[in-house]
Every structure is written in structure tokens, then in C-alpha cells.
Amino acid sequence: MKSNRKEFIRNSTLLGLGVLGLGANAKDIFVSTFTKLDGSLMPNNGRFELAPLGYDYYALEPFIDAQTMEIHYSKHHQTYVNKLNEAIDKEPSLRGKSLDELLLNLSGLPSAVKTAIRNHGGGHWNHSFFWKSMKTGTQMGPNFTKLAIASFGSIETFKSTFEKVSLGVFGSGWAWLILQNNQLKISATSNQDNPLMDAGKTPEMIPKVILGIDLWEHAYYLKHQNKRGAYVTNFWNVVNWDEIELLLK
Numbered sequence: 001m002k003s004n005r006k007e008f009i010r011n012s013t014l015l016g017l018g019v020l021g022l023g024a025n026a027k028d029i030f031v032s033t034f035t036k037l038d039g040s041l042m043p044n045n046g047r048f049e050l051a052p053l054g055y056d057y058y059a060l061e062p063f064i065d066a067q068t069m070e071i072h073y074s075k076h077h078q079t080y081v082n083k084l085n086e087a088i089d090k091e092p093s094l095r096g097k098s099l100d101e102l103l104l105n106l107s108g109l110p111s112a113v114k115t116a117i118r119n120h121g122g123g124h125w126n127h128s129f130f131w132k133s134m135k136t137g138t139q140m141g142p143n144f145t146k147l148a149i150a151s152f153g154s155i156e157t158f159k160s161t162f163e164k165v166s167l168g169v170f171g172s173g174w175a176w177l178i179l180q181n182n183q184l185k186i187s188a189t190s191n192q193d194n195p196l197m198d199a200g201k202t203p204e205m206i207p208k209v210i211l212g213i214d215l216w217e218h219a220y221y222l223k224h225q226n227k228r229g230a231y232v233t234n235f236w237n238v239v240n241w242d243e244i245e246l247l248l249k
């Protein structure tokens with residue numbers, strides 16, 4: 001965890017460019033907007049649940065195929081939820097805590113369940129966020145455009161940097177776009193880690209996650225086989241820019 005965290009911070013420092021005038025409310029960042037939108041990240045009677053996908057498996061065709069979506073959502077994501085609940089069952093003291101709270105304090109969790117919550121809690125958070133991040137036919141909005149140009153110099157640089165980081169992830173992991181201290185930054189994590197894990201104790205230290213791309217082969221292998229680059233390029237066609245504008249409000 002420590003090395004991944006250091007890597008994340010280093011990459012963020014290297015890739016985050018520029019400071020802008022748009023204000024991000026620190027209180028809002030502490031509990032992510034995403035969590036407010038999705039009750040599945042709060043346990044229901046002590047159990048985490050797989051929320052409805054919100055669209056059909058074929059909705060992201062032809063960019064992400066229906067079979068991949070069905071297996072990814074109903075098998076992979078469901079398994080993360082099941083194993084997260086198994087971990088919580090072993091530590092009743094954690095029952096009722098939100099997933100954000102668990103991940104923000106990961107290093108302080110009981111050692112018997114820390115790894116399971118890191119892997120499966122991370123998997124549940126990441127995939128819940130991922131499904132909401134995708135929709136075809138939306139257009140990049142004004143708030144994001146302004147932020148991206150201020151942070152990266154141009155939309156082209158933002159996209160090329162995101163693609164470069166995505167292709168640079170060795171093995172399974174995720175690439176992220178986060179907002180921190182009024183600045184957009186791009187980074188990557190391994191396995192099911194994410195930017196919230198042990199992010200810090202003060203609101204200013206906790207990033208707001210804006211976008212994430214699943215770089216596990218299960219996300220693209222049926223359609224693209226080993227061509228991660230094609231999957232990443234296609235991803236721009238399914239980014240839900242409407243959702244991103246909401247996250248930036």
C-alpha cells in the first residue's frame with residue numbers, strides 16, 4: 001500500500017499542471033459527490049449491495065460489447081460485493097460504516113480483514129463509480145473544459161496524458177482523473193486500489209474522483225484481446241460528460 005500510495009502521489013505531482021480559479025468546496029470533497037448519488041456505497045442493514053447498472057448491457061455498443069458488460073457487472077462486480085460482505089461479517093465492529101469511510105481509513109482497519117477490504121471494497125467502489133462514468137452520446141461540458149485547459153494546457157494534452165498513463169499501467173489496475181486543490185491530476189493505481197485509500201485525514205487531502213478507467217483485461221479482452229490501446233481510445237466515446245459536469249458543481 002505504501003509504495004502504491006507514494007507512486008500515486010508522485011504521479012499526481014508530475015502530471016498535475018496549473019492552478020485554476022474554480023473553487024471546490026472542501027466539505028463536499030470529504031464525502032465524495034459520488035457517494036451521495038449512490039446509496040449502494042452505504043450498507044443496507046449491514047450488507048453492501050450491487051446497485052442496478054442503470055442501463056442495458058448493450059447500451060455502450062459498439063465501443064464496449066454487451067457480453068463484456070454482462071460478465072463484468074453481474075459476475076466480477078457481484079463477486080467483489082460478496083467478498084466485501086464476507087470480510088465485514090468477520091469484523092462486526094465495521095458493520096454500518098460507509099465504503100468511503102472504510103477506504104479512507106484503510107491502514108487503521110483490523111489486520112484480519114484489511115487486505116480483503118482493500119481488494120474487494122476497492123473493487124466495489126471502483127466498479128460502482130465506473131458504471132456511472134459511462135454513457136454514449138454526451139459532450140464535454142463547459143466546467144470540465146475550463147478545468148482541463150487550466151490544468152493541462154489543452155484538451156488534447158489531457159487526453160493524451162490520460163491515455164499514456166493508462167497504457168503505462170503494468171498488469172491490472174486503474175487510471176484516474178482526480179480534482180484536488182482546484183487542480184485536475186491524472187494518476188494510476190494497481191489492482192483495485194483507488195485514490196481514496198488512506199488519502200488523508202483532512203478534507204484538503206482527499207481528492208474528488210472525476211473519472212476512472214478499468215484496465216483489468218476482463219474489461220476489454222473479449223472485444224480487444226491484448227490491444228489495451230484500442231480499448232482506451234474507444235473509452236472516450238463512452239465517457240459520461242454529463243456526470244462529470246455534475247461532479248464539478
Ligand SMILES: [Fe+2]
Binds near residue numbers: 076214218
Ligand atoms: Fe473490472
